[in-house]
Amino acid sequence: MKNVFCFTFLIKKLLLVSFFGLGYIYCTAQHEFTKSVVIDSIAIDNGESFALYLPSSYNKDEPSPIIFVFDPAARGTTGLTPFLNVSEKYNYIVVCSNNSKNGPLEQNLEIANRLFNYVFSNYSIEESNMLVAGFSGGSRLATTIAVLTNKFSGVIACGAGFSSVPSHTPSTQNFSYVGICGNEDMNYNEMLKNKGFLQRLNFSSTLFTYNGDHKWPPNEQVNRAFRWLQNKKIKDSVLISQNFELDFNEAEAFYNSGEFLFSAEVYDRILASYKGFVPLNEVNEKYSSLINSKAYKKEYKSLQDALAQEGKISKRLFDRLYGDFLFPEKVNFSWWKKELNKLEKLNADGSFQLKKMVSRIRFNLFAAVYSRKNARLHNSSSEQISLSNKLQKLIYPN
Known part of the structure; x- marks a missing residue:
């Protein structure tokens, strides 16, 4: 008789996550789907759904490793796509929620809980070989889940680090943490700092950087990360x-x-x-x-100088941005045009690292402005939404 593996959330003043039991669930009514094909929507009883990919080697009668993926915009198929190659190579089931997206943490954890319960009830899962992955806000959610449960063997964190809650930061847990981040990603500096933080803790971790901006990493970057995770085992x-x-x-x-x-x-x-x-x-x-070597030292110094300058420029811009959203009727758009022109000049005349810095600042501003229109994150007035639209056009005129 197979043991029962159950995942449940207990929410009081603080959110607590706990796993009960060992082993896995095997359901005799387990669903069978076509292998090596992305299924974009598998329904969960309460109206939620997830995207699914079963590798060609999948056998419903044997426990399988699995990757739970979280996309910041609830795009299940989009979240699956970077993991299709490693799914086939390492025989992982991949699932991605069609409902979890940037917004209140408690809601996303409840959505994740329902996804876990459904998957554990309908698929034979190898308990010791579960990964959780995400991009941007989905990355913060994935790391939070791994920290609170300590039941995953690894986290693949793409384009963002930890949540703002200290108790959601990796510390003494047993999983391995692999970050993936483009050097034009708005969270690049954050990911570099997190790398140093985890190294000081002697936490099993690494960071893969590449030439890219804030988006799901390409397959080859996920392949690199998986190779590192596999070396751990x-x-x-x-x-x-x-x-x-x-x-x-x-x-x-x-x-x-x-x-x-x-x-x-x-x-x-x-x-x-x-x-x-x-x-x-x-x-x-x-x-x-x-x-x-002189060449490395020069490039390293150029990066550090750019990161330091990025901090100063970002503080000035974001201090102004927060103030403008408090008083949207008093915004001085000439100031914004002047500051954005300064960025454009740096981009045109600056070093390689300064160009990367400008890309990060510009996208970070855009993301902050765009998020003000997300009702799950902000209760914005019509004036604030209008300001968001105007600033978006200034940041990215085309």
Whole structure:
């Protein structure tokens, strides 16, 4: 007889999450769907639904690993798409809620709870091999779920870090945390800071950065993250050596193309991931030579200078933005045009890192302005909504 695996929320003054029991549920009336095809809407009894992908190797009679995905705009199929390759390669079921989206945390946790209960009741799930992933606000939700339950083996956090609630921050939990973030993403600086924070805690974590902005990462970035997660579990020396070769070649390719920050990031991850498994003398030498080179130091300093400037500019712009939303009838649009023109000049005449910085600031402003029209997040007046529309056109004229 199979054990029962149950997920439930208990909400009092603070939200608490607990798992009861061990093992998994196997339901004799378990649904059967076509494998290797995205099913965009599987109905849950209360009218909610989720998107589903079953890999070609799926067997309803055996427990399967699973990835629960959360998209900030409740786009189930969109949330599944970055994980289709790893689903097939590593045999993961992938599900993504069609209802969870940016908004009150309690509502999203309740939606997640109903999704979990349905999936655990209808699919045979491998308890020790569950991942939770998300993008932007969905990333913050995914990390919160992993922290509060401590029942997931890993988190794939794309384009955003933790929620603003301190108790939702990883600390002593057992899961591995992998961040993925483009260097034009508005949350890039946040993800860099989170990386340092988790390293100081000796938390099992890493961060993959790439040339990109605030959107779901492409498949190749998810593949990189999965390789790192799999290295945390596998004992096969042949597979570890193969993964090492892939990572080493990646670091070399970045170096040869002059992308020294990316190369150093990969070398650093190799040294942390493969210690005790493969000889690392050559990697140590290459990494040391790289980070002590003039080219790397110049690019690193350029990044740090851009991040410092980003903080100052963002504070000035957001202080003004918050004040303008308090008094939307008194907004000085000439001030905004002047400040946005300054950004455009930096973008035209600045260094590579300054151009990335401008992209981050511009999108961050746009996201803040756009969110004011989200009734789940703000109770905005008609004047504030009108201001949002006007500022959006100034930030992105085209």
